[in-house]
């Protein structure tokens with residue numbers, strides 16, 4: 528049970544992000560477009576703006592790594608754990624790491640769909656925990672998705688708005 532009052536969240540309404548390292552599986556431009564889509568899916572629901580920075584330290588540092596990759600949580604080779612992320616905070620807080628021993632794909636049947644995995648990890652980067660709702664992006668088990676109609680579940684939207692409030696699209 529983690530009462531909302533002391534849940535980790537970003538206090539600034541501008542959150543910076545930087546892709547620090549890339550995967551060989553997808554072109555750089557595709558990864559950047561995919562991430563922008565993921566961030567928009569979340570920021571459409573809350574009063575928060577993402578800002579991409581191309582150097583230095585960002586709130587959300589995104590990297591692809593294998594096995595031991597700089598933190599105390601080494602990846603495990605192909606399959607099993609696909610990625611992890613840290614709740615909002617300083618240092619590693621907010622960072623999202625992807626296991627580069629997976630074959631990352633976007634739309635093709637083969638491999639792990641980076642769109643759905645990145646949406647899950649950015650959910651953690653914003654402060655969300657796992658959901659038991661089988662349809663929730665924040666469910667702890669990976670499911671392949673059709674990128675054409677992939678979107679946040681109502682559970683994901685409810686949970687993120689509990690933390691940050693609704694975005695008034697006035």
Ligand SMILES: CC(C)C[C@H](CC(=O)NO)C(=O)N[C@H]1Cc2cn(c3ccccc23)CCCCCCNC1=O
Nearest residue numbers: 606607608609610611612644647648651666667668669
């Ligand atoms: C939600 C996802 C994007 C991120 C999560 C991790 C996570 O919560 N990151 O924030 C993840 O990787 N979950 C595992 C959970 C998992 C499933 N199995 C496992 C076998 C071993 C270890 C873990 C697992 C059974 C075999 C299937 C393995 C391939 C798919 N893996 C998963 O679904």
Ligand SMILES: [Ca+2]
Nearest residue numbers: 604606608626
């Ligand atoms: Ca793995």
Ligand SMILES: [Zn+2]
Nearest residue numbers: 596598600624
């Ligand atoms: Zn890591």
Ligand SMILES: [Zn+2]
Nearest residue numbers: 647651657667
């Ligand atoms: Zn998770």
